Amino acid sequence: MRADILGIKVDKETMSETLLKLQEAVNNHQAIQVVTANPELIYGAGKDARLKQLINSAQIVTPDGVGVVWAAKHLGYPVVERVTGIDLVEALLPVAAEKQWRIFFLGSQPGVAERAAQKAAEKHPGFQWQAAHGYFSREEEPSLVEQIRNFKPDLLFVGLGAPRQEFWMFSHLDLNTVSIGVGGSFDALAG
Numbered sequence: 041m042r043a044d045i046l047g048i049k050v051d052k053e054t055m056s057e058t059l060l061k062l063q064e065a066v067n068n069h070q071a072i073q074v075v076t077a078n079p080e081l082i083y084g085a086g087k088d089a090r091l092k093q094l095i096n097s098a099q100i101v102t103p104d105g106v107g108v109v110w111a112a113k114h115l116g117y118p119v120v121e122r123v124t125g126i127d128l129v130e131a132l133l134p135v136a137a138e139k140q141w142r143i144f145f146l147g148s149q150p151g152v153a154e155r156a157a158q159k160a161a162e163k164h165p166g167f168q169w170q171a172a173h174g175y176f177s178r179e180e181e182p183s184l185v186e187q188i189r190n191f192k193p194d195l196l197f198v199g200l201g202a203p204r205q206e207f208w209m210f211s212h213l214d215l216n217t218v219s220i221g222v223g224g225s226f227d228a229l230a231g
């Protein structure tokens with residue numbers, strides 16, 4: 041059973057349990073949305089019924105932050121550790137390298153996702169990647185979505201900031217991949 045924090049259902053799986061679930065999802069070519077639920081997102085969802093419903097329909101909702109872990113524990117749920125977007129990205133990269141997965145990095149200012157991907161690929165050679173920035177217009181969006189679809193990523197990291205990335209991933213579930221909301225992770229990875 042998921043932990044219920046202000047009506048948002050958060051998984052209690054640890055980092056390594058979440059990683060296993062994600063590997064399984066990639067291996068089985070499942071289309072899933074991963075929400076990394078930080079306190080701001082949970083608070084925001086309390087005021088936005090559509091966002092709340094969307095998060096509660098996501099296949100994986102991780103406790104992103106010590107505050108969320110604390111709240112869950114306080115409410116009596118056995119949530120033991122936080123599982124953040126950047127932690128997931130960093131843990132998935134070596135797996136992706138070993139399994140020769142394909143990763144699409146979407147988000148951040150122009151050049152940042154490319155730099156993040158390049159650095160990651162130097163550190164963990166073996167995965168294929170493509171990247172695009174997160175400031176595309178409505179007119180540019182269809183060709184971006186086509187690019188992602190044609191690339192057929194095993195993993196789609198979406199760093200458009202919350203809650204934009206959650207809405208975006210939800211409306212593009214037909215990309216049939218494992219999409220993970222990663223916030224500002226590319227900025228950190230690009231260094």
Ligand code: UDP
Nearest residue numbers: 147148149174175199200201202223224227
């Ligand atoms: N961002 C983007 N497109 C937008 C708005 C934001 O790609 O239209 C990116 C921004 O450049 C940054 C990330 O989304 O890399 C948001 O990072 P932040 O740490 O503010 O978000 P959080 O991790 O809190 O969701």
